[in-house]
Amino acid sequence: MSAALIVLILLAVLAIVVVSMTVKIVPQARSGIVERFGKYRTTLSAGLNIVVPFIDKVRYVIDLREQVVSFPPQPVITEDNLVVSIDTVIYFQVTDPVAATYEIANYIQAIEQLTMTTLRNITGGMTLEHALTSRDQINSGLRGELDSATGKWGIRVNRVELKGIDPPPSIIDAMEQQMRAERNKRAAILTAEGERQSAILTAEGDKQSAILTAEGQRQAQILTAQADRQAQILRSQGEAQAIQTVFQAIHDGNPDQKLLSYQYLQMLPKIAEGDNATTWIIPAELTKALGTLGGTIGSIPVDGGGSKTRVDYDASIEDDVAADTAATNEAVQEALDAAKAAENPATTAADLPSQEEPPPPPPAGGTPQA
Template sequence: MGDGQIAAIVLIVLLVMLSFMTIKIVPQSEKFVVERLGKLHAVLGPGLNIIMPLIDSVKHRISILERQLPSIEQDAISKDNVLIKASIVVFYRIVSPENTVYRISNIDQAVATTVAGIVRSELGKIDLDEMQSNRAPLNASIKIQLADATDDWGIEVTRAEVLDINLDAKTMDAMLQQLNAERARRAAVAKAEGEKRAMELKAEGELFTAQRVAEAKRIQADADAYATTTVAAAIRENGMEAIQFEIAKRQIEAIGHMASSNGTRTIILPTDLADAFGAAAKMFGRKPS
């Protein structure tokens, strides 16, 4: 092999190496930070990119996928002076790799430390009951403050949430006693309200019955008064004949009751019964048959 062939092979090898150094293919999930002579030059996005060989170099390959920090355990004291331990989860992703690379040395540790301080401050502003019943405002406030604090680091906080609130044994026992006492109180109140309602319903029933009895008595009294008034008017108009008719009617009613009795065998009619009906017939303008 001659010198010319060797030189050609060397040239081809150098061209291939320069091509590899010049062309950079960046995956979709990453960004490359390029330095030129030790200084930040560019950030390469996904796809085919070209840099200057021997002058430019890829110093950092940064994943832009969303990341989850290990669960953060943070002690705090609530507004009502209860010692608690909060469990926090944080998700974030890198949006400006140049800031993440050149402004902070350990991004995960920095975010965890920042979260701890923010959570301790926010938990101290609210009561324990509010933490356990409504965490949405707390989580929203933590996320906003964390986003502001980490804005210069080139990251975007996608989720920051307090997952759990744990208490020490003494506080838990006290809360259980308070919960049991509250349940007993509610049960007593419910029982008292039930008894009160039962008494009210009973009183309403008795009042309704009394009203109906009074109404019936009133109607009967009105009927009796009407009958008395009618008889009195008849007596005023017809005198003794009306009295005899009323007596005869009462006698017939009594005889009817006697006839319907099982023990009745003989019925004796008064002798003046026909005379009474004759007088009644004259009173109404008809003659007895």
């Protein structure tokens, strides 16, 4: 190999080295810190950059993206002297690559230590129960302290989260017992409340049942009374029609003294059938007594033309209670008037029309006179 070829090869290698030292490519979302003779010179942005070879040197490449760092659990003493372990997660971003490079030697370690001290300061003023229920307050306080402290380092803390707060096992057992007791208390309260509501609803149901029962009994009594009233009215109507029928039959038959005496003789055995009728007296002059009785009974006014109100034997009982009641009252009144006339001793046969001479027939549509 000739000396000229060796020189060419050396020049080519030197040119490649020079080009590689001159051209610098910085990836996206990163920044390059350039030093000249150990002193900061400039910051390279993302893309293709040209530097002076052998003089300028890219010392650091800083990542400008948001970074997530998780720190291991740290022991923290609360206000009530309980040791708990808290692990945190920090979300931060480099905003000034120069400050992050020259203001702090290791900003990740610095953030971790600052997080531990700040967390102990904040949690040390809280009880365990308050710390467990105030994560948002701890996160906001921790973020504010870290952001103000890391601002001069060119770092912005975006978010701080507590991954977990772990009390000692004995405290966990006590908390479980407390929680169990609280749940038992709530269960007992709910059970008592349910029994109270059940008793109230039962009493209300009994009240409504008693009211409905009383109302039903009232309606039943009203209906029973109305049924009894209707039954009595119908019974009275039947009796009135029976009396009216008997009177009509008597008037239609035009009885005389012999018939009345015969009916009297038929009633004598029935009089003797009574339990208390152990002794009864028959007059010796029975014929004379019957004649006297017939003369007395014969004074009953008899209308040869029939009864005043004719009864239709084939007619059915009307359902109209009002009309039947009026007719019944009229028939009963007539029967009472006839009975009073029969019981009046002042009435003589001379005052009544004889059987031989029947009274003139009543005018058409009128009521016959007694």
